[in-house]
Amino acid sequence: MTEPGTVYLDHAATTPMLPVAVEVMTAHLQGVGNASSLHASGRRARRVVEESRETIARAIGCRPGEVVFTSGGTEADNLALKGIYWSRHDADPRRRRILSTAVEHHAVLDPLAWLAEHEAAEVELLPVDERGRLRVDALRESIERDPGSVALISVMWANNEVGTLQPVTEVVELAAAYEIPVHTDAVQAVGAVPVDFAASGVDALTLTGHKLGGPYGVGALVVRRELDVTPLGHGGGQERDVRSGTLDTPGIAGFAAAVEAAVKAQPEHAERMQALRDDLVRRILEVVPGSHVHGPQLDRAATDRLPGNAHIGFPGCEGDSLLMLLDARGIECSTGSACSAGVPQPSHVLLAMGCDAEQARHSLRFSFGHTSTAADVDAVVEAIVPVVERARAARR
Incomplete structure (x- = not known):
């Protein structure tokens, strides 16, 4: 409040958190159990996590197994950009280019700058028009210049400053012709405009709890099962071995309740x-x-x-x-x-x-x-x- x-x-x-998210999260804060444990308390926590995963999947049009829980949007963006780049580059060293826009959030721009400095990635920030919308012609020209060298494309769904909705459908159509994966930061979009992961055709999508009435510190990267993602960290192998770490069961429950309520409304x-x-x-x-x-x-x-x-x-x-x-x-x-x-x-x-x-x-x-x-x-x-x-x- x-x-x-x-x-x-x-x-x-x-x-602010939605009342339903507060209620659900508060109820689970009183419980105990690591979702990776095999005893009854652990199984109860695991059930909460998996039911939450299914709730989010229904709300945004993906398969439950495609929801990878993270600590929020910034981690999800880093996991998408670095993880997909490493996997694609390892499979084909020619793939060094990452195409994005000049108006991305710093949760995307800064990982891209890091990849350019430390991993020899060639980052191209494509121009936008006076409304802040990606110039699709510039994207097309960049892809067609050397499609085999493009590791991935990242274009936000909606801009956090001026609110411009980006041409995600057109981006996906261009990328699909060359089998280039597309990531979108949809942190500002989910709950504000219609977002359907499967229908959009994107390969990876970032969302977070605190932008749509959920708790701080929990979010997700929705990523196609068929797309290889190299993990940023290593540990217990949770979340498809893509994002290790003990899962925040109460936070995930509150996050799921908020996503469901926000998308419905x-x-x-x-x-x-x-x-x-x-x-x-x-x-x-x-x-x-x-x-x-x-x-x-x-x-x-x-x-x-x-x-x-x-x-x-x-x-x-x-x-x-x-x-x-x-x-x-x-x-x-x-x-x-x-x-x-x-x-x-x-x-x-x-x-x-x-x-x-x-x-x-x-x-x-x-x-x-x-x-x-x-x-x-x-x-x-x-x-x-x-x-x-x-x-x-x-x-x-």
Whole structure:
């Protein structure tokens, strides 16, 4: 729960747990048993894990054996990128290239940088258009230049900053012609838009609990059984010998309950989030001169953008200043930029979309979730004008 009186609009960073997930996880915290043990307590824990695996599989359209539990999205992305690259490269040393986009989350970009530095991988970050959408023509050209050298492709399902939905279907169609595996980070997508693993045709998919109403510290890599993945760590051989380690039975149970609930409620949830988001954007653009939307515009947002994402630029301001001024009023949101030694850095996503450095620092992301209300929108609209005026005055 957030503090009383706080307007929490940072659900893309993390969202409060759903009551059903809290209830299920709490019940299992009182139990005991290692899911790898053979005695009765261990078998009970194993049953919880496997039933949770089946629940997640039904919700996202995969086989239960394809769900590999991890500590969250970052570990799942690392396992996919490194594990698939190592397996593919070992099978054919020509496969050195990894194709991805310039707007990926750092949970993808940083492992790719590590593979380039330490494993001689050739990483190509493909361009996006002004909406933040992968240029499919660039992907096609890159593949066709030397398809036999491509180890894998990784393209996120939905962007965490500006909410752009990526052309996953087109990516899979291009890759399938050359039998290149495709990984997608779907952390922001599951529960927000329809996600079906089997129907999508991807080979590996990342999701995590705390983005959809589940607990922190638990997630999964959904990966086809036929695809070899070299493990990152070694130990007890759990999770198909791909991810060793004692399984977090209560966390997995809460995670599964959240996935099931979020996917079941997705159509109604998306409609409500989109209505709140559209109202916020419309009203801010009306009262703040020069403000503008980054990413897909509202007339395309129903199909091109996450329903709960509003990414708005405020020229003449620093995003960090806006964030702190709103925080002082009890309104919590985020910027897309990073901060290094106290100096705001421009968002790599906005830079890739064609913004200059100043434009890439003047934005705020408001992201809605299951606890969001119309009163939250009213509070932001009431506060935004004096906050922007103060932020602009500070730069004069």
